[in-house]
Amino acid sequence: MPFTDEQVLQIRGIIKQEFEEFLATDRYIFHKNVQFLDGRNIQVGRTTGTRIGTGTDQKLSVYGVTPVVQAGAISAPSSPSGSYVQAEIQSLETAINAIRTAIKNFGITA
Numbered sequence: 001m002p003f004t005d006e007q008v009l010q011i012r013g014i015i016k017q018e019f020e021e022f023l024a025t026d027r028y029i030f031h032k033n034v035q036f037l038d039g040r041n042i043q044v045g046r047t048t049g050t051r052i053g054t055g056t057d058q059k060l061s062v063y064g065v066t067p068v069v070q071a072g073a074i075s076a077p078s079s080p081s082g083s084y085v086q087a088e089i090q091s092l093e094t095a096i097n098a099i100r101t102a103i104k105n106f107g108i109t110a
Contacts, residue, residue, distance in 0.1 A: 071098075074099060
């Protein structure tokens with residue numbers, strides 16, 4: 001059963017309104033997963049740059065691991081005195097382990 005002319009105009013009006021609202025927003029909100037076909041790329045601008053995650057409390061991960069918030073600051077290890085005393089070795093070990101934990105939690109390494 002075909003639509004009447006009035007029904008077609010109503011449908012067009014609804015579509016036009018929804019489309020205008022969609023284009024007027026400064027973002028797209030997806031209610032489903034976004035899937036890219038194999039061999040497709042994401043291109044970003046070259047001037048200002050692009051951020052993924054705009055706050056340190058937003059969770060993100062790669063390779064299927066549970067998303068995490070940004071890792072805390074990792075202190076720089078102590079500068080070696082030349083004789084590598086135990087405290088300097090411990091400082092290096094602490095920094096390296098913090099880096100290992102951060103990249104594992106993010107999903108870069110298993």
